[in-house]
Amino acid sequence: MPIYEYEPVNLNQTCNKCKHGFEFIQQINDEPLVKCPRCGHDVRKIISWCRAAVMEASEEHAHIGRKIAAYEKEGMWSHAAELADTHAEKIKDNQLKMRAIDNYEKAGCNAGTLEKHAKTNNTDVEN
Ligand SMILES: [Zn+2]
Structure with a gap:
């Protein structure tokens, strides 16, 4: 509101x-x-556009948080990780970034592939 x-x-x-x-x-x-x-x-x-924008961002944040939790619950780790990762970049949230890394690890990506993933960005590196 x-x-x-x-x-x-x-x-x-x-x-x-x-x-x-x-x-x-x-x-x-x-x-x-x-x-x-x-x-x-x-x-x-x-x-008060500024406040409205802050409200929207936190609503979006809550929404994305629920979505990540839903992915985690389903065991869709790479989905959860990518969503958390993208959102963490956007809002500069280190805690969310750690959650993304955690989920990447659960998805079976090690730090090496993670680095590669970051560099190649949209290219599919899961093989
Ligand atoms: Zn008055």
Whole structure:
């Protein structure tokens, strides 16, 4: 769910909640607030792309985490490893990288093939 930021329209008509702006979690389809829920003075929404992006990334992260876990459960180690590896690169997550390496090992790749795999990238080295 996105977090929206609001700021007071009139700086002379504020309360402690809205004086410096405040955050409000809403469904994407909810009507934006027009009044501070505390003092009832006019507020306006500040579009907060940065926060929305962070939320999406963590949702994506949770989604991928579940997918990796599902692969692991099925014993599809190379699938789990590749997904973890790709995602670890993207989000710079060392823990996930270790999980990828662990899964690569379970998939039967030793460090040597792993290195080769990294170099050849998309070429299939499992033989
Ligand atoms: Zn207020």
